[in-house]
Amino acid sequence: xxxxxxxxxxxxxxxxGKIDMFVGAWEKLKKGWxxxxxxxxxxxxxxxxxxxxxxxxxxxxKKTSPKDGMTVSFHHHLRNGDNILxxxxxxxxxxxxxxxxxxSSSLNEVHNPLLKYLKDGTIxxxxxxxxxxEIGKAISEGVLDLPVTIHSHGGRARAIHTGKIDLDLAIIxxxxxxxxxxxxxxxGKSAFGSMGYAGIDSRYAKQVIIVTDNMVxxxxxxxxxxxxxxxxxxxxxxxxxxxxxxxxxxxxxxxxMDLRIARLAAEVIEHSGFFEPGFSFQVGAGGASLAVAKYIxxxxxxxxxxxxxxxxxxxxxxxxxxxxxxxxxxxxxQSFDAAVCSxxxxxxxxxxxxxxxxxxxxxxxxxxxxxxxxxxxxxxxDLDFNVNVITGSDGTVRGASGGHSDTASGANLTVxxxxxxxxxxxxxxxxxxxxxxxxxxxxxxVTERGICVNPKRPExxxxxxxxxxxxxxxxxxxxxxxxxxxxxxxxEYTDKIVxxxxxxxxxxxxxxxxxxxNEQ
Amino acid sequence: MKIIKKAQSGSFESSDIIVLIEPVEENSGRNIxxxxxxxxxxxxxxxKLITQKLDSYSIADIHLIVKDKGxxxxxxxxxxxxxxxxxxxxxxxxxx
Amino acid sequence: xxxxxGNNPAMLQQGGIYGADSLLLDLExxxxxxxxxxxxxxxxxxxxxxxxYGTEVCVRVNHLDTPFGLEDLExxxxxxxDAIRYPKTETVEELERLIQIIEAIEDKHNxxxxxxxxxxxxxxxxxxxxxxxxxxxxxRVDAITIGGQDLTxxxxxxxxxxxxxxxxxxxxIVMAAKANKIDAIDTVFVDVNDEEGLRKDTEYAKQIGFTxxxxxxxxxxxxxxxxxxxxxxxxxxxxxxxxxxxxxxEAGIGVFAIDGKMIDAPVMARAAHVxxxxxxxxxxx
Numbered sequence: 001x002x003x004x005x006x007x008x009x010x011x012x013x014x015x016x017g018k019i020d021m022f023v024g025a026w027e028k029l030k031k032g033w034x035x036x037x038x039x040x041x042x043x044x045x046x047x048x049x050x051x052x053x054x055x056x057x058x059x060x061x062k063k064t065s066p067k068d069g070m071t072v073s074f075h076h077h078l079r080n081g082d083n084i085l086x087x088x089x090x091x092x093x094x095x096x097x098x099x100x101x102x103x104s105s106s107l108n109e110v111h112n113p114l115l116k117y118l119k120d121g122t123i124x125x126x127x128x129x130x131x132x133x134e135i136g137k138a139i140s141e142g143v144l145d146l147p148v149t150i151h152s153h154g155g156r157a158r159a160i161h162t163g164k165i166d167l168d169l170a171i172i173x174x175x176x177x178x179x180x181x182x183x184x185x186x187x188g189k190s191a192f193g194s195m196g197y198a199g200i201d202s203r204y205a206k207q208v209i210i211v212t213d214n215m216v217x218x219x220x221x222x223x224x225x226x227x228x229x230x231x232x233x234x235x236x237x238x239x240x241x242x243x244x245x246x247x248x249x250x251x252x253x254x255x256x257m258d259l260r261i262a263r264l265a266a267e268v269i270e271h272s273g274f275f276e277p278g279f280s281f282q283v284g285a286g287g288a289s290l291a292v293a294k295y296i297x298x299x300x301x302x303x304x305x306x307x308x309x310x311x312x313x314x315x316x317x318x319x320x321x322x323x324x325x326x327x328x329x330x331x332x333x334q335s336f337d338a339a340v341c342s343x344x345x346x347x348x349x350x351x352x353x354x355x356x357x358x359x360x361x362x363x364x365x366x367x368x369x370x371x372x373x374x375x376x377x378x379x380x381x382d383l384d385f386n387v388n389v390i391t392g393s394d395g396t397v398r399g400a401s402g403g404h405s406d407t408a409s410g411a412n413l414t415v416x417x418x419x420x421x422x423x424x425x426x427x428x429x430x431x432x433x434x435x436x437x438x439x440x441x442x443x444x445x446v447t448e449r450g451i452c453v454n455p456k457r458p459e460x461x462x463x464x465x466x467x468x469x470x471x472x473x474x475x476x477x478x479x480x481x482x483x484x485x486x487x488x489x490x491x492e493y494t495d496k497i498v499x500x501x502x503x504x505x506x507x508x509x510x511x512x513x514x515x516x517x518n519e520q
Numbered sequence: 521m522k523i524i525k526k527a528q529s530g531s532f533e534s535s536d537i538i539v540l541i542e543p544v545e546e547n548s549g550r551n552i553x554x555x556x557x558x559x560x561x562x563x564x565x566x567x568k569l570i571t572q573k574l575d576s577y578s579i580a581d582i583h584l585i586v587k588d589k590g591x592x593x594x595x596x597x598x599x600x601x602x603x604x605x606x607x608x609x610x611x612x613x614x615x616x
Numbered sequence: 617x618x619x620x621x622g623n624n625p626a627m628l629q630q631g632g633i634y635g636a637d638s639l640l641l642d643l644e645x646x647x648x649x650x651x652x653x654x655x656x657x658x659x660x661x662x663x664x665x666x667x668x669y670g671t672e673v674c675v676r677v678n679h680l681d682t683p684f685g686l687e688d689l690e691x692x693x694x695x696x697x698d699a700i701r702y703p704k705t706e707t708v709e710e711l712e713r714l715i716q717i718i719e720a721i722e723d724k725h726n727x728x729x730x731x732x733x734x735x736x737x738x739x740x741x742x743x744x745x746x747x748x749x750x751x752x753x754x755x756r757v758d759a760i761t762i763g764g765q766d767l768t769x770x771x772x773x774x775x776x777x778x779x780x781x782x783x784x785x786x787x788x789i790v791m792a793a794k795a796n797k798i799d800a801i802d803t804v805f806v807d808v809n810d811e812e813g814l815r816k817d818t819e820y821a822k823q824i825g826f827t828x829x830x831x832x833x834x835x836x837x838x839x840x841x842x843x844x845x846x847x848x849x850x851x852x853x854x855x856x857x858x859x860x861x862x863x864x865x866e867a868g869i870g871v872f873a874i875d876g877k878m879i880d881a882p883v884m885a886r887a888a889h890v891x892x893x894x895x896x897x898x899x900x901x
Contacts, residue, residue, distance in 0.1 A: 256834035260634055263838070394560050423534060424558050424590035448633040480667075484629075486593060488561040529654050535626035594661035595625040602654045613687025614653035 005386060005438055007510045013497055015146045022509035025409050025441045029505070034362040036506065039163035041204050044231070052181055052233045057084075057211060058091050060232040061169075064207035066092055069099045070168040073205060075198040076106035076129075077173075077185055077334060081244030083236075084173045084211050086113045093122045101125040103165050105156060105197040105355075106400055109133035110244070118143045127165050129153060130390070130400020139498055140396045142514040147497045148397075150390055150436070150512075153197065153333065154359025154366060154406040155504040160200050161362070164506070170205035172198045173239045177212040178220035181230025185335075186222060186344045186352075188214035190239045192246050193335020193344055194314070195224040199354035202229040213239045222345070224352060249316035249339040250286065257419055257448055258288040264469070265417045265446040266295030269373055271467035272444075272460060274413045275305065279372040281327070282311040282407055283318075285336045288417040292375045293317050300326050311358075311367050311374075313403060314350075319343040322350060331367050333358040333403075359406035361504050368403070368410030376404055378418045378445075380432035383474050385439030385454050387416060388432045390501065393425045395491040395515035397499065401436045406504050408441035413460075420447040420481045426488065428478045433491070435510040436501055450477050492516040521577045527606035530591075530599040537591040539603035542583040549581060550574060556588035566596060573600045582607075617674070617801055617830050618837065621646035622655035628662045631671070634834040635841075638672035643688050644679075644703050645766075652684040656691050663695045674735060676701040680713060693721040693732070699758070701735040704766065706743040708753050711736065715754055730756065735801070739763035740770040744785045751792035760793045761830070762786055764803030777813055779803075779820075790825040802826040808833045818843040846890045854890035857883065858901050 003009045003021050012018055028034070054060035066072075072092070074085045085104060092100060100123045104111075107126075112134040117123045119138075126148040131139060139148055151159060159165040174195070175188030185192040190213055202208050202225045210225065215235045253259065265288070269275050275296075283293045294317070300307065307327040310318045314332045316339030322330050329349045335341060343350045359368045379399055380388040387408075390399045408414045418427050428447065443460060445452040452474035453461035465471045492515070499512030523543040530538040544551065554566055566588060574582065584603075588596070605611050618636035620627045622643045631639045641662070647655040659675060675697045677688035692700065702714055711734075719729050734757045736750050743750070744767070751760050767782050768775040779786065786802065793800035802821040805814045818829055818840055829840050846854070857879055864872045872879055891898055 254835075256634065257630060259835060393558075424562060424592065448630070484592065484667075486562065486565055488558075489564055491560065531623075533624070533626060535629060536624075591625060592629055592665075594665040595629070595658065598625075598658040598661040599654070602657050605653070611653045613656065613684045614651070615649040615683070 003509070005384065005435060005509070007435055009508060009511055010497065013147065013500075016500070019500075020507045022438070022503050022507040025438050025503075028507070029361055036162045038161045039204075042206050051179070052230065053179060054232050054234045057087060057209075057234050057236060060209045060234045061088065061091050061171075062095070063232060064169050064209065066095065066097050066169060068097055069101075070097065071101040071103050071166055073103040073165075073167050073170045073201045074105070075172060075195065075201065076104060076108065077192045077195060077197065078190075078240040078245050079192075080108045080110045081190075081241035082108070082110050082173070083238055083240040084171060085111055088171050089114055089117055089123070093117055098122055099124045101127065103127040103167065105153070106130040106402070107132065107135055111135060115143075127151060127156070127159070129156060129402050131397045132399070136397035140391070140512070140515050141517060142494070142496055142498055144498065147500050147511070149500045149502050150401050151502045152359065152401045152405045152504045153355050153403045154361055154368065155502055155506065156197070157200050157354075157356040157360040158362050158504065158506060159502075160204050161356075161360070162506070167201060167205035168207065170198075170201035170208045172202060172208065172210050172225060174210055174212045174225065175239065176214045176216050176220050177210045177233060178216055178218040178227075179233060180218065180227035181208070181210045181225065181233045182220040182223045182227045183210045183212065183225040183230070184220060184222055185224060186341050188212070190214070190242050190245060191338065191341040193341045194332040194352045196333030196353055196358060197355050198225060200356055202226070207231050209234060211236055211239060213237060222352075246336065246338045246341065250290065250337045252291050252294050252317065253287055255287075258291055261288040261417050261419065261446055261448050262291030263295055264448075264451060265292045265375060265415050266299060267467070267469060268415060268444055268446055268451060268464060269296060269413065270299055271464055271469065272373075272413050273463060274372045275299070277305050278308045279305070280308045280311060280370060282313065282371055282374040282411070284375065284377055285313055285315055287377060289375045289377050290315060290317060292415075292417065293321070297321055297326060311371055311407075314340050316340055319350070322347070331358070359403055359504070361406075361409070366406075366410070368406045371407060371411040373413045373415070374407040374411040375415045375417055376408065378416050378427060381416060381418070381428055381442075381445060382432045382439070383430060383478060385442040385445065385474070386432060386435040387437040387439075387442060388434045389436050391434045391512060393433070393488070393491070395433055395493065395513075397512060401501070405437040405441070408437045409504065414441060414443045416442055416445045418445075418447060420449045420477060421485050424485050426478075426481045426485050428474065428481050430478060434501060434512055438503075438509060445474065447477065449480065452477055521579055521604065521608045521610070523579060523582050523604070523607045524609055525607055527603050529602035529606065532587070532589065534589050535591055535595065537586055537588040537596050537599050539599045540585040541603050541607040543607070544581050544583050546581055550579070551583045553585045554588070555586065556590075558588070558590050565593075569593060569596050570600065573597065573604065577604055579604065617828055618834060619646070619804065619830060619832050622659045623647050623651050625658060628658065629666055631666070632668035634837055636671055636831070636834070636837050637828065638674060638698070639668060640674050640676055640701060640830070641697075642676045643684070644676045652678065653687075656688055660691045660695065663692070663697060672698045674699040674701050676703060676737070679704050680710070680717070686717070689717055689721060693718055694725045694727070696727060696732045699733045699735050701737055701761070703737045703763065704739045704743065705736040705750055706740055707746055708749050711750055711753050711757070715756060733758040735759040735761055737761045737763050738785070738789055739766035741767070744788055747789055747792040748795065751796045751798060757798065759799035759801055760789050761801035762789050762803045765806075777807070777817070779817065786821075786826070787824055794825060799827045800825060802829040804830045804832050805836070806832070808835065811839060814839050815843060844893060846894050850890050851894045851896070854887035854894075855896065855901065857887040858891060858898060862901060
């Protein structure tokens with residue numbers, strides 16, 4: 001059936017059950033409480049002076065008594081330098097464990113070796129914020145029987161609180177830890193910064209293993225993961241490739257197109273009415289989205305406007321702005337480069353936050369609820385301003401939901417920046433492949449060929465037009481783009497659902513269907 | 521027009537298309553190979569442009585290979601025209 | 617004026633998005649000698665199909681003394697871009713020949729002789745020597761530009777950031793342009809990463825009278841605009857002058873004073889120019 005934003009979503013899916021339909025971005029928040037029941041975190045007990053040390057990862061995993069059908073979780077703070085996830089699944093597979101539900105906060109190309117486990121029944125279900133590489137491709141082609149669930153960062157926290165993601169084992173990589181399992185990502189040879197996504201796993205998983213390549217003298221500080229939630233501690237040679245985890249500092253793009261779009265977005269923000277003293281700000285980790293920070297920084301210096309906090313997804317660029325006194329604090333759920341790690345260590349105003357505080361909708365106010373301006377990217381956007389950040393134009397899963405729908409729902413001004421087309425593929429389209437973020441939460445689209453304002457914000461449109469910006473109707477922009485690139489041939493799908501797009505409140509906003517691949 | 525020699529045009533840059541042409545025996549027909557980064561979405565469109573271009577020059581026999589990196593129609597048409605003219609040894613105003 | 621290599625589809629198709637005041641689609645120095653045909657056909661197609669959003673579009677053709685120039689004109693003139701830029705202009709005779717050929721092509725296609733204009737590019741010492749006559753020769757020539765790189769090569773001197781070697785040439789070109797009330801476009805600042813250097817160079821260009829500057833990377837556009845943009849104060853003053861002028865005109869008064877200062881024709885012209893740069897419609901005042 002067509003849901004309230006016009007997406008075709010079946011009411012019942014074999015192997016999943018009845019589908020909880022999306023009812024609107026803020027509908028479920030209006031009551032002031034959540035209907036779903038939260039589960040209790042496990043009640044563990046340990047004798048005094050009992051050692052948690054294991055000689056290797058295999059021993060630790062064996063001690064947790066893994067069994068068929070278990071759910072195992074990981075965080076993705078190691079990005080494409082991760083050594084631990086694949087290793088852990090290799091161990092479980094060697095032990096003959098089957099029907100594993102994999103609940104990594106996200107999956108990257110470095111996890112490609114897992115493909116064989118999707119084919120042979122070792123892994124049968126996946127919860128993730130994003131899936132890329134060979135895994136994403138295989139899922140689009142229907143390698144799994146059951147659909148994967150794509151959630152947002154805030155949604156994952158909610159799902160763990162309610163037991164929808166029911167964690168048996170959490171394997172948490174840390175760049176420094178002590179013998180009791182106090183752990184952090186802020187220092188060590190494989191430092192990666194904030195451990196925002198791992199905290200809730202440590203609390204709710206029935207068994208928790210900390211894996212580190214840097215065992216320090218007790219106590220390990222600062223404490224991101226607390227010892228009273230940790231069962232076992234393992235020291236390994238290396239948790240990952242440091243060069244791929246966090247390199248130097250993030251540079252602003254040099255692409256003239258991205259810079260142009262970023263410049264225009266900064267002007268939109270400047271004239272939006274939200275560029276005021278005490279404003280809070282979030283940008284992406286690269287491309288046009290990060291470049292917006294460069295222009296906002298210049299404007300802040302020129303107008304002497306001081307902001308309140310930076311949220312994210314933090315790069316060294318954000319750290320620079322904090323150090324320049326342009327903002328009072330940084331709330332960091334994920335750090336993107338090495339420079340950020342030292343800021344977390346040394347600056348008390350650079351605050352590490354867990355995913356729940358960042359974006360879980362079901363509490364007394366996550367950080368995204370307080371956000372003024374967020375700048376997001378998009379793979380596709382339709383005429384209702386619905387955004388796709390998960391599937392490519394050929395239907396392949398290759399992106400991530402991440403904090404996109406979380407921040408869009410909370411921010412006073414949600415700006416999407418993207419080129420109107422990329423390598424001939426239109427980004428502004430009449431119909432997109434998958435909706436992750438509903439249009440009602442998107443305020444402005446900024447492309448190199450024009451700025452489009454959501455009709456829900458007529459005052460904003462008027463303000464931007466008055467400021468002399470190139471504001472136009474999204475329908476006109478889409479038509480122009482189609483005129484430039486030509487009409488695409490549409491992807492063909494089968495009836496099989498290979499992915500559910502879970503909105504942050506637990507409802508299903510869209511589905512991903514299996515792509516029909518012609519046998520050559 | 522007759523294809524009498526090997527020729528190519530375009531580049532491997534993004535938004536460009538490489539067109540490679542080889543002459544073939546008379547009456548062997550049009551042997552067209554298309555490779556594109558947007559094959560699924562625009563492969564048919566590219567094929568149509570090639571057919572139209574070859575028709576407009578009345579070329580019946582040719583071996584034509586294209587490697588496309590998301591070029592727009594004006595670019596595809598320009599590169600096809602250039603390669604066909606070069607392959608017919610009719611190019612003007614350039615150093616061959 | 618943003619330079620775009622004529623054989624580069626990615627850059628050509630994005631030409632109109634950078635907010636440049638004008639574009640130079642280059643068939644000359646930016647194109648390899650064995651790709652002249654390829655670039656020509658590509659630029660021709662782009663002119664026909666791509667929307668440049670009202671940006672002024674100029675095409676730099678090859679000199680008629682090369683094997684490429686005539687073909688360039690045959691393909692490009694019928695499309696009537698806003699202007700043709702002619703490189704290495706040295707004598708009035710060359711200009712005469714160029715215009716003859718252009719007009720012949722226009723006649724062949726039933727096109728008027730006065731729509732498309734010509735930018736003469738001075739890149740040699742001889743060209744500098746003759747610039748006054750070149751600037752004066754035809755109403756179709758509406759801009760003189762200087763090619764710093766080629767000029768320093770012709771003069772056999774080093775190209776320096778402060779442009780001291782070509783300073784006289786720059787000033788002569790400006791003078792020739794001003795004498796004929798046409799535009800003078802300054803040469804490219806090559807170091808794309810040196811924003812400060814670009815700013816200084818552009819400020820100097822503005823100070824000596826250039827009305828525009830060539831850029832080779834879209835990132836440079838903002839700096840140029842910033843330098844040429846009148847300050848808020850200047851705009852306010854110009855606005856006031858224009859308002860007073862209109863008021864007095866209605867009352868039949870030609871020359872008037874503001875704050876005790878005489879406002880005569882030259883002051884008026886300067887005010888009008890400021891408003892034009894600030895993109896304020898004079899009619900709306």
